[in-house]
Amino acid sequence: MEPVLNVSAVSMNFGGLRALNDVQMHVCAGEIAALIGPNGAGKTTFFNCITSIYEPSEGEVWFTPKAGVRTKLNGMKPNLVTAMGMARTFQNIRLFKNMSVLENVMIARHCRTKAGILGALFRPLTVRQEEKEIVERSYALLKYIGLHKWYNEQACNLPYGAQRKLEIARALATEPTLLLLDEPAAGMNPQETTELKQLVLRIRDEMDMAILLIEHDMSMVMSLAERIYVMEYGCLIAEGTPAEVSSNPQVIKAYLGEEVHA
Numbered sequence: 001m002e003p004v005l006n007v008s009a010v011s012m013n014f015g016g017l018r019a020l021n022d023v024q025m026h027v028c029a030g031e032i033a034a035l036i037g038p039n040g041a042g043k044t045t046f047f048n049c050i051t052s053i054y055e056p057s058e059g060e061v062w063f064t065p066k067a068g069v070r071t072k073l074n075g076m077k078p079n080l081v082t083a084m085g086m087a088r089t090f091q092n093i094r095l096f097k098n099m100s101v102l103e104n105v106m107i108a109r110h111c112r113t114k115a116g117i118l119g120a121l122f123r124p125l126t127v128r129q130e131e132k133e134i135v136e137r138s139y140a141l142l143k144y145i146g147l148h149k150w151y152n153e154q155a156c157n158l159p160y161g162a163q164r165k166l167e168i169a170r171a172l173a174t175e176p177t178l179l180l181l182d183e184p185a186a187g188m189n190p191q192e193t194t195e196l197k198q199l200v201l202r203i204r205d206e207m208d209m210a211i212l213l214i215e216h217d218m219s220m221v222m223s224l225a226e227r228i229y230v231m232e233y234g235c236l237i238a239e240g241t242p243a244e245v246s247s248n249p250q251v252i253k254a255y256l257g258e259e260v261h262a
């Protein structure tokens, strides 16, 4: 299948620290891939490099949006990367805490709307229709994720697991081709994690999206991912199916006895 993301030889230096070293990775259309590795391995730095939050020190990031042209993302502004079709959630939740749940999704949706500042000021009919559509689509997304009963609640009043789901709703509002999830199950209880697994599968199947998942919860990774990349000290040390990766001696050593069962 055609890769939506193709990363070649990406390295990232922070002063003397080489946080990523010659990383090659691809994600195909419609696939769920995972990136795992011990704390400090460079996983979040990798997301920051491919979404242009950091400019990689070396290497290239190529992206092919749905029905679009293969494009090099190096040097592109992060908001343009989102508009191209790559959306992400953050390891440390980044919601507008004092805005309502619905408003949080509506703001994310704005990258798919046409009205500029003038439109927002003078609000002609076309803009008002667009606003109505934003409200309706944002509410529909909340319903899809199961957060609609809280639509008018301030984001900071939501239980932690629901805030994590709201981050996903915000990412979905941008209609991505590739969804990047940075530890979506962190801080969730087992029931919430089970629901999250089902949600991720539903998103991939029903919204025709590729997903790249960073996660420490191995049961989640092994049950969701079709392909897994393993990173240690900024280098990829393994790539394969859950069964291949979990029986790889280098991976087992990197996790030093932690469970990596397929």
Ligand SMILES: Nc1ncnc2c1ncn2[C@@H]1O[C@H](COP(=O)(O)OP(=O)(O)OP(=O)(O)O)[C@@H](O)[C@H]1O
Residues within 6 Å of the ligand: 014, 017, 019, 037, 038, 039, 040, 041, 042, 043, 044, 045, 046, 091
């Ligand atoms: N902006 C930065 N400046 C300097 N060093 C950084 C920066 N961002 C990350 N690092 C360093 O890069 C390395 C990789 O960090 P990163 O956050 O990518 O790891 P991670 O695999 O996401 O870990 P975790 O599983 O704990 O989230 C760490 O040594 C970290 O301290």
Ligand SMILES: [Mg+2]
Residues within 6 Å of the ligand: 043, 044, 045, 091
């Ligand atoms: Mg991280």
